[in-house]
Amino acid sequence: VALITGARRGIGKAIALGLARAGFDVAINDVGPSAELDAAVAEAMATGVRAAAIAGDIAETSGHSAILDEAERALGPLTTLINNAGVSVASRGDLLEVSEASYDRCQSVNTRGLFFLTQAFARRLLARERVLNLHHSIVTITSANAIGVSINRGEYCVSKAAASMVSKLFAARLSNDGIGVYEIQPGFIETDMTAPSKARYDKLIADGLTVIKRFGKPDEVARIAVTLATGGLPYTSGQAIAADAGLLTVRY
Template identity: 30%
Template sequence: MSSSQPPAQSDKGVALVTGAARGIGRAIAIRLAEDGFDVAVNDLPGTPELDEVIKAIESKGRRAVAAPGDVSEESVVTDMIQRTVSTLGSLDVMVANAGAVILETFLETSVEAFDKQMAVNARSVMLCYKHAAKQMISQGRGGRIVGASSMAGKQATEVLFAYSATKFAVRGMTQSAALALGSHGITVNAYAPGGVETRLLDAFDNFLEPLAGPRAGRNGLLAITAVGRIGEPEEIAHLVSYLASKEAGFITGQTISINGGSYFD
């Protein structure tokens, strides 16, 4: 294939990853391209790293398209899916990865902060699950839906009150959607990372530094992690790669911990 020829449509199908400009989302998008998927990537408008992810996907010989927007808004999600299908031909894997964090305790959390976290971390997942499922059902060949929960969605954290609530919500939505969609050949699962080298971990360190010193977040996680290290985004992507595969067709409704043994569930 000459460099002037665009890649052919993938036999694997098309994946869409939200929050894909950096961190875990970026790693997932690139891994799915390595697996043979064409990939649509989403993040907030004006996020400069999104272009770099597009280039990285294309360097793997796969087609890519950017679909920026705030996925807590329903019209954005429907437009994003329509753009993915019209440009790349279908939607076979949806990874609802986008999220944000506000570091506040229960007593500190305002209604406004709580609602913002719910919109970004829970409503966006619901919208992505719902509209991806509708598209997959219309295609008639099943699909894979994967969402982002967290270690904080299995064991709540004091300084992550609203964030913990949203990630527990993802687990519930994942189970319910799995029951609704199994007869269509669509599996729905989620991943629950522990400490991973991302901006969230940096924010956790910065938040705790005045109270407990530099790198307090990392050090606290290391103290309870069986493997004795912080994870990498690519390690989350490895799991998503499997959940997106044909081989994972008998796994659904699960939220799988990837935490190096910070706790066992």
């Protein structure tokens, strides 16, 4: 059973559907009820598994237990957490003009909410007897901006770099308890979040910004998440896998 946060559309929805096709029952979370969330649940159920809509804002740490409780009431004990929920900057601009409000917004979801939801999930796993033949995992979706600098959205970069560290910390804490902890760093993926800047980056990509000269698809990130969640890399933990078309590949 997997809980996928921020999954009514985009990468999160693709991961939820990928896990459903792999046989997972899926708890699909988003910040609140919506027709999109209900549609994602219906698509998952159409694969033959159970699915549930779980409304809840990851930024509100006081609600984390309720999110986990609701998911487990609907589908049973969770084995997998996909930390996908995230926000970008309110508006791009000069690093010297970043507001505290915009900075705090990125931190509240991308780092703080992520940390404490992961903590709450991990405590549950460690407190109960786990089924030995099931893989237990935490997969965090960060960004190529966990490493690469974009000075017109610095607060986002800071939050994703911190999220990357969160993944490493929990890997060090949990891996010997049989819980795989992984990170995926997407680059330019066709989603609503990247739509406003797609035309600009299409040109940069065509000019050689990435090794593979195209935007990625949400399903291409989902394939990695499914591999990790199903235990496809059993001797790996704490690693970040880039889904970035070679964006961060050093070239001369």
